[in-house]
Amino acid sequence: GQNIDQPTEMTATEGAIVQINCTYQTSGFNGLFWYQQHAGEAPTFLSYNVLDGLEEKGRFSSFLSRSKGYSYLLLKELQMKDSASYLCAALTTDSWGKFQFGAGTQVVVTP
Amino acid sequence: DTAVSQTPKYLVTQMGNDKSIKCEQNLGHDTMYWYKQDSKKFLKIMFSYNNKELIINETVPNRFSPKSPDKAHLNLHINSLELGDSAVYFCASSLKNPATDTQYFGPGTRLTVL
Numbered sequence: 001g002q003n004i005d006q007p008t009e010m011t012a013t014e015g016a017i018v019q020i021n022c023t024y025q026t027s028g029f030n031g032l033f034w035y036q037q038h039a040g041e042a043p044t045f046l047s048y049n050v051l052d053g054l055e056e057k058g059r060f061s062s063f064l065s066r067s068k069g070y071s072y073l074l075l076k077e078l079q080m081k082d083s084a085s086y087l088c089a090a091l092t093t094d095s096w097g098k099f100q101f102g103a104g105t106q107v108v109v110t111p
Numbered sequence: 112d113t114a115v116s117q118t119p120k121y122l123v124t125q126m127g128n129d130k131s132i133k134c135e136q137n138l139g140h141d142t143m144y145w146y147k148q149d150s151k152k153f154l155k156i157m158f159s160y161n162n163k164e165l166i167i168n169e170t171v172p173n174r175f176s177p178k179s180p181d182k183a184h185l186n187l188h189i190n191s192l193e194l195g196d197s198a199v200y201f202c203a204s205s206l207k208n209p210a211t212d213t214q215y216f217g218p219g220t221r222l223t224v225l
Binding site: 087098104 | 151169214
């Protein structure tokens with residue numbers, strides 16, 4: 001079957017670093033996306049990894065290991081506005097690039 | 112300018128009714144999607160269309176019927192609404208299919224079935 005696992009919730013203080021892990025098992029794999037979703041809003045794109053390694057984009061970095069079926073999103077210098085749900089999504093190769101989403105990790109940033 | 116727009120934003124209706132949700136994108140994308148996000152926050156794909164052609168049709172009751180009059184629009188019609196249909200429905204679009212391109216999501220339509 002297909003499965004995307006990520007922690008339900010993480011709490012961290014302003015200025016700290018938080019790492020959100022995601023493991024996936026899919027019948028095909030064509031890349032791993034991270035989306036940010038604030039409460040009551042639409043998901044917005046953060047990053048895309050298809051090759052192994054680290055992609056850095058400002059305060060956010062994303063890592064992928066295809067052999068381990070593992071990714072993480074690293075949020076540095078946390079700000080209050082980073083409080084949101086972070087969705088891990090695997091792009092499968094069956095059915096024309098279907099996305100399989102995780103349930104999301106709620107990150108709570110405290111002062 | 113809104114990239115992906117949906118109407119209505121909120122929809123409250125009685126069980127058994129028929130309702131439609133509209134989606135439009137002005138990004139010139141070829142592919143559009145409908146997702147359902149339930150109370151547990153799982154985002155599940157329902158349908159995708161590429162240039163008005165149905166590509167993905169997940170295990171969705173046939174009470175749900177998507178319609179794409181042109182590649183900028185993908186509407187969702189739901190017949191005989193049930194309590195379990197209550198959720199937030201998101202429309203999205205991406206440049207091409209397979210969607211290795213970024214998906215842009217609409218603001219969502221919160222459907223409540225009473």
